[in-house]
Amino acid sequence: MKKTSFLSLLLFCVNCAGSSGSNQTASPGALSESDESFFAPRTYCRWIDDMRGAVGSALVGLGYDAGYSDDVPAHFVTKPKDGIGLRVEMVNLVGRTRMLAKSSPDGNAAVVAAFYRRLESDMGLTPCTEEQFEEQKKAESARRQKKPEPVDPVMAALGSKIVNSTPGKSPEDFTNEHMLKSFELMTNDKGLFIARFIARWGSVEHVSLFVGDGKVFREIPTRYESSDIPPSSEPKEGAKNKGVQLANVFNDPRFVFNQEDTLDDSSHDKVDAALRYVRPGKYSVRCGSQIVDFNVLPSDKALPMLQGATYQRSPLDWKPYALGRDEHGTYYYVDAGRWEDNERVFRVFLGKKGNVKPVELKNIVHDSEGDIFTTRQGDLRLTIGKQKGSWLKKGVKQKVLLVPIEDNLSMIYNELGAYEGARLGTPCDDF
Known part of the structure; x- marks a missing residue:
């Protein structure tokens, strides 16, 4: 699309x-x-x-x-x-x-x-x-x-490099009104680097995160970002930010929400994985209960590394589509491509928890009435809106209970077996 x-x-x-x-x-x-x-x-x-x-x-x-x-x-x-x-x-x-x-x-x-x-x-x-x-x-x-603001040639060149080497980004992302405003490069001193770019979209700022070894960076899929994180400066004073932990929350479904931790003092959006601003020159990365410190490199050291690096999109190529199980404990899991070049591609996994395996698809029916995934082992029929499913094998129909994806992300990525050993392109891969 x-x-x-x-x-x-x-x-x-x-x-x-x-x-x-x-x-x-x-x-x-x-x-x-x-x-x-x-x-x-x-x-x-x-x-x-x-x-x-x-x-x-x-x-x-x-x-x-x-x-x-x-x-x-x-x-x-x-x-x-x-x-x-x-x-x-x-x-x-x-x-x-x-x-x-x-x-x-x-x-x-x-x-x-x-x-x-x-x-x-x-x-x-x-x-x-x-x-x-x-x-x-x-x-x-x-x-x-109003006359447009002048474009910093260094920022424009770096922004263009990021865009041109990252599939899915538009050349307008960091140019003209949508220009790269600032950057920070930080490291845990163990060979892992995180690059944080702030681009201006007209009057709005947008944060992009990349993780890598200093030579190759992959974009980190972010859930949302706090625009209040100031690059290399103290958080703003005032009641608005009292008790606020400024953070860029990224998408790592292996880590469930920590019910005692939030981005602010509200009840919204429990934090699972995030890059947190600590103080000028220092950030920390949280992956569940693990917290690792990152130190910001001086710009004269960071810029040559960022300019010489290669940028790639996130390796998180698939997203959960449906999860079901029958009364015998067999799981039926379907994921779908999350990019424009694979968004119409589906995969089906069958098996017990911890040992689901991909099965070969012979045909797919996907429309407003539901889905039919035909495999060599049988037909998986799903009506997701009505939470109905069935498995048809050799004329025998087995009822399949559809399980809410959003309540089982940790189980899907940590226990089910479909993504065992997979790298999701976040800093948590290396912790």
Whole structure:
């Protein structure tokens, strides 16, 4: 599926029926800088300040992983009531609307209707008023007239190198408005290095993490990042950050959430694996109960190493799709590709816990009604939305209980056997 730019991920403009009676949607990513129709949709809101303030750049990563595409419109709002809850809802909602779009004869019209209903009722959000629309129109015009900031040639060159050698990144990621702003390179003094890059997406900052041996770096899949981590400086003072442990949380499903540890004093997002800011020049990496210190290298030593390195995408090529078991304790596990070049590829594993093995697939049926994975051993039939499954072998049907993926990530990666010995491309691989 076609991936979109950062702007397209956040800026889906939908025409209101009130002005022309049309159900047409604006096409994100295809708007002229001088085209006044850019402002035609009355649902275009003050997305920069409001979305950044409520969610931060975390929405970008989650939205990208969810696979936003140009045919999924969104309805932007002015006051998201809860940043963490919103981004989770957005990801879930996009997944459902994508399925609806495929199964609906009315195409986008049905998707738009579903999107409106969900945003305005379940999430308690309100659309833009005409006054807010006019305010944003003026602000956007002023932004366009503002001269772009000069690009640091060293940062631009380093950013271009990272982009050009990392599959999945766009050349615009670290250039023009989306420029590389700063970097830090740290080491545990045992040959393991972590590079932390901060890129500016217009007025929003986004953090990327890479881990490696100093010559080859692989991107670390991040769950979200705290934009308050200042590179090589003390955390900000004030009540806002009281008790806050500034961190970049990365995705390592081998480590379950620590119920006594959070990124801040709220109840959201229990930390499992993270890069933590300790003080200027020092970070620590937490993998479950293990904590390892990392020291930041001086920039005159870090820059030549980063410029001479090769950058690669994360080796985490697969993501869990379905997990089931029968009454005899046999597990049926399916994973799917997590990249654009393998997102339609599935694998099936069968066996007892600790000894599941991949089986050869002969055919796959994958649609809105469910999945059928035909193997030499039998047929695995799944209806994930209804939590139903069955295993058909030589005419004998065996009921399969579907088990929630999100509650069993640690078991899948540590005990099931499908990923035994696999490196997931995080610092925890080497601890």
